[in-house]
Amino acid sequence: MPAFSHLDAGTPEAVWLADPRTAGVPELELEVDELIVLAAHPDDETLGAAGLMNRVHRGGGRVTVIVATDGEASHPDSPTHTPGRLAALRRTEVGRAVESLAGGARVEFLGIPDGALRENIDALADSLTMVLEELDVAPSREHRVAIAAPWAGDGHRDHRIAAEAVARVCEGRGIRHLGYPIWLWHWGTPDDMPWDSARALTLTRSEITAKRRALGVHATQVAPLSPAAGDEAVIHRDMRAHFERGVEVFIDESRRDSAPSLAGEWFDRFYERHDDPWGFETRWYEKRKRGILMSALPNAHLGDVLEIGCATGLVTRELVARASHVVAVDPAEAALQAARARLGEESRVTFVHGLMPRDWPDGTFDTVVLSEVGYYLSADDLDGTIRLVEGCLSDDGCLVACHWRHPVADYPQTGDVVHAALRQSTVWEALVRHEERDFILEVFCRAPVHSVAEREGLL
Structure with missing residues (x-):
């Protein structure tokens, strides 16, 4: 703005x-x-x-x-x-x-x-x-x-x-x-x-x-x-x-x-008009939120990762440091170009130009990242995306979801609505719930859920 x-x-x-x-x-x-x-x-x-x-x-x-x-x-x-x-x-x-x-x-x-x-x-x-x-x-x-x-x-x-x-x-x-x-x-x-x-x-x-x-x-x-x-x-x-x-x-x-899902052209126009969409590069709010997201992931090693909505690659860079491989998807080609430039010759990441759930990649993933994406989707597309996440998670896989909570006029959903839908799944249970006035972050894992202390053998 x-x-x-x-x-x-x-x-x-x-x-x-x-x-x-x-x-x-x-x-x-x-x-x-x-x-x-x-x-x-x-x-x-x-x-x-x-x-x-x-x-x-x-x-x-x-x-x-x-x-x-x-x-x-x-x-x-x-x-x-x-x-x-x-x-x-x-x-x-x-x-x-x-x-x-x-x-x-x-x-x-x-x-x-x-x-x-x-x-x-x-x-x-x-x-x-x-x-x-x-x-x-x-x-x-x-x-x-x-x-x-x-x-x-x-x-x-x-x-x-x-x-x-x-x-x-x-x-x-x-x-x-x-x-x-x-x-x-x-x-x-x-x-x-x-x-x-x-x-x-x-x-x-x-x-x-x-x-x-x-x-x-x-x-x-x-x-x-x-x-x-x-x-x-x-x-x-x-x-x-x-x-x-x-x-x-x-x-x-x-x-x-x-309301329908936002089309790829919407994201292309947004990146054309803004050098730093949403203040990813400059705002402490964004840097702090990335830190909370990465700290909330229960495993030190993330295995094979699917990042839905990688934007300009700031989270992607941190995921790659803890992953075997990352598939990073985004609907905006300008965002992907920035992400590729940020990651350079990194071989552990594959960038995909696509919209969810239409362009869902093949494979099984140990970690799925759904950050600031769900509210762009229609109710039907959000439901379809959740079903695809349920099907692609490995037996001990985890989904981390993080979303802005305030309504935005152009968005079909709100962050709270997205997380309410995620909680209705019978495939996973919540391991982490971090809620602030501005955003909500949750980590869901396949049942039965084991805490970080249990994973470390402390209990």
């Missing part, structure tokens, strides 16, 4: 309107009796879902707005407004804006510190659940419920965490989850939009008028606080144009269960 600032000119609205995919987004089919809109910051709800709120209200539905933070960090360098003053002003603004769109709507303020949703995600999810219980929301054929929240891929950490909290709450409840982009229009291009999951709400003239009026209420964001440096408008004229168009675009986050 590129670095961006709200002060940048950003992507002009004309670029979005000129792309034929923008005009070709299917219409949102949504008839709801209960609409809950989550805003990470005051004004998110108006920018992303004002027209939707207005339509549901005018159709007789009930609208509830939950505002996670008070947005007190919107002007960190302001010489005229303290965070406390900004928080008070922004609460007033969102209340007035929502009232103009859906008179009588409930507005709930959670008061989580601006920028700290990640540290308070459990509290956010609990608050959402509590609101659902207070509203006595139970989706049924007679009662249709939807939650709209900032899109998971919007490029703002608080927006991603807000989406993750909603995904948790919606799971298993039959509640439709819609994501509304905000910063995507500014920092992104049409190639960054997940068009297959996008749905458009074409606004009527009165809805456009209502939304523009509500936008104007957020004076602390759409106008300078003062002429001084640090008091510039957050939503400047060029960015505001994205929200004054005659359509609101939503990403149907509920479509994950039926």
